[in-house]
Amino acid sequence: MSLSPYDGPEYKRLLGAARRSLERSGGDLTGAVSVKSPGDAERKAIIGITGQYRPEGVGQITVRLTDLDRAVREATGHGIAWLLGRIGPPLRNLPEAREKLAAGRGAVIRSAQVSMLACRGWYQQWIADLSRDGTLTKLVNAGDGQRLGQAARVLESRDGRTAPIQLAELAAAVTGDTHALDHGTTLATLVLRALALRTGAPRPASTEDRRELWDAFGVIVDDIGSRVLVLGLPASGAGLGDWLSGAASLGMPFYVTLQQLVAMPVTVTAPAVYVCENPAVLRRASGTPGASAAPLICTEGRPSTAFHRLAAAVVSGGGSLLYHGDFDWPGVSIAAAVIARHGARPWRLSAADYLAGVRADDDYVALAGAAQPTPWDPALAGAMTAMGRVLYEESVADTLIADLAAITPAC
Numbered sequence: 001m002s003l004s005p006y007d008g009p010e011y012k013r014l015l016g017a018a019r020r021s022l023e024r025s026g027g028d029l030t031g032a033v034s035v036k037s038p039g040d041a042e043r044k045a046i047i048g049i050t051g052q053y054r055p056e057g058v059g060q061i062t063v064r065l066t067d068l069d070r071a072v073r074e075a076t077g078h079g080i081a082w083l084l085g086r087i088g089p090p091l092r093n094l095p096e097a098r099e100k101l102a103a104g105r106g107a108v109i110r111s112a113q114v115s116m117l118a119c120r121g122w123y124q125q126w127i128a129d130l131s132r133d134g135t136l137t138k139l140v141n142a143g144d145g146q147r148l149g150q151a152a153r154v155l156e157s158r159d160g161r162t163a164p165i166q167l168a169e170l171a172a173a174v175t176g177d178t179h180a181l182d183h184g185t186t187l188a189t190l191v192l193r194a195l196a197l198r199t200g201a202p203r204p205a206s207t208e209d210r211r212e213l214w215d216a217f218g219v220i221v222d223d224i225g226s227r228v229l230v231l232g233l234p235a236s237g238a239g240l241g242d243w244l245s246g247a248a249s250l251g252m253p254f255y256v257t258l259q260q261l262v263a264m265p266v267t268v269t270a271p272a273v274y275v276c277e278n279p280a281v282l283r284r285a286s287g288t289p290g291a292s293a294a295p296l297i298c299t300e301g302r303p304s305t306a307f308h309r310l311a312a313a314v315v316s317g318g319g320s321l322l323y324h325g326d327f328d329w330p331g332v333s334i335a336a337a338v339i340a341r342h343g344a345r346p347w348r349l350s351a352a353d354y355l356a357g358v359r360a361d362d363d364y365v366a367l368a369g370a371a372q373p374t375p376w377d378p379a380l381a382g383a384m385t386a387m388g389r390v391l392y393e394e395s396v397a398d399t400l401i402a403d404l405a406a407i408t409p410a411c
Contacts, residue, residue: 004222005178010044011045012370013035014035014045017034017035018033018065018080019084019091020033026095026096029065032062032066035063043056048067049067050067068080101137101140105136107145108139111149111152112149112152116156120198120382122197123155123194125197129211149188150175150176150187151187155191155195157170157174158217161217164178164262165220166219166220167182168181170219171187183210195213195216206302222259228255228256228298228300228303228310229253229282230244230247231253231285231286233270234248235266235313236266237264238262240261240263240265240266251293253282253283258304265313268310269318269319270317271318272321273320273339274296274321274324275311275321275344276298276325277299277300277326281397284397285404293404296404297311302330302332302334308341308342311341312342323335323339323345326350326391327390327391327392329369329372329384335374348396348399348403349380350377350380353396357391357396361391364389365392367384367388371385
């Protein structure tokens with residue numbers, strides 16, 4: 001059946017206003033709609049619908065929805081709701097949709113509130129944040145509301161548990177799908193938001209951030225890809241402890257993976273373990289002074305989960321960490337994080353050390369990025385800002401290796 005005459009452009013604004021009114025009211029025809037500053041064709045079309053004359057130049061014309069519905073029925077045999085459904089998307093019933101959404105949100109929230117964790121402050125904050133920022137609404141609208149209950153079950157499964165579990169294994173145990181907690185999935189995002197609140201950490205922004213957060217709760221994401229480079233660090237423990245001790249006796253660098261650290265825990269009793277950021281420093285240290293050097297761990301840039309686990313083993317064994325890194329803003333950020341997390345001491349990481357190195361280094365790179373605080377020596381940030389130059393570890397490697405050879409910790 002033709003929609004004529006209502007498929008013409010002169011009816012577009014009137015029908016658009018009728019659609020908005022009917023959607024807001026759930027189909028109520030007792031109201032009226034208006035067209036502001038109507039064109040001549042629009043004016044004549046509305047006169048034809050209402051039977052009331054409207055002069056040229058009128059600022060606004062109002063049409064009762066009952067009149068519009070009657071005119072449409074006379075022309076098409078169907079009402080205005082039918083017409084709007086034919087010329088555009090089906091009419092929405094917004095009051096009904098709001099009620100359905102409210103009911104769905106309530107059911108989703110209840111599925112999370114029955115958790116044994118519901119009395120925890122961080123858990124309550126998690127639910128409140130999800131409700132406030134629209135996440136719950138998106139879940140319900142997407143038909144994905146069950147994910148919140150699954151997230152609660154994941155959190156419950158790790159509450160008070162220290163035994164490590166693979167991420168895929170955890171996902172399968174809760175959902176039956178080994179990929180349900182993969183990066184980017186709705187469930188993983190929900191769980192990580194909760195874990196960040198529980199630890200007081202910001203939401204994870206990088207792959208390593210996510211690994212560290214999972215690892216803090218005994219969940220292993222990539223136990224082989226996460227690794228740390230070690231030199232001269234003897235340890236006890238079957239398997240890995242033997243390998244570390246053997247490599248240390250030979251003065252050979254040794255890569256340790258997170259998988260090894262989890263499967264074969266080690267005990268480290270070295271009183272002081274040095275930490276550097278750049279593998280070039282460790283490579284040089286492996287040749288001179290070799291096996292007689294103090295233990296050295298290399299983060300290879302931003303520390304991995306494997307590094308943090310090994311560093312924790314050093315500290316729990318009664319040892320201390322001494323950290324050195326690049327004198328640039330990312331390096332300063334890494335240093336601050338290691339010092340704060342593991343109680344490490346700065347190793348030749350003062351303003352005086354920086355200024356001495358910069359003066360001896362003719363080939364330099366300009367500092368870039370936002371300045372970072374240096375709480376272990378506030379003067380360092382000021383000196384770096386004033387000089388505006390990067391000082392990489394390789395430039396002061398001789399001094400660092402001399403410290404390692406001396407074995408006595410240099411603060």
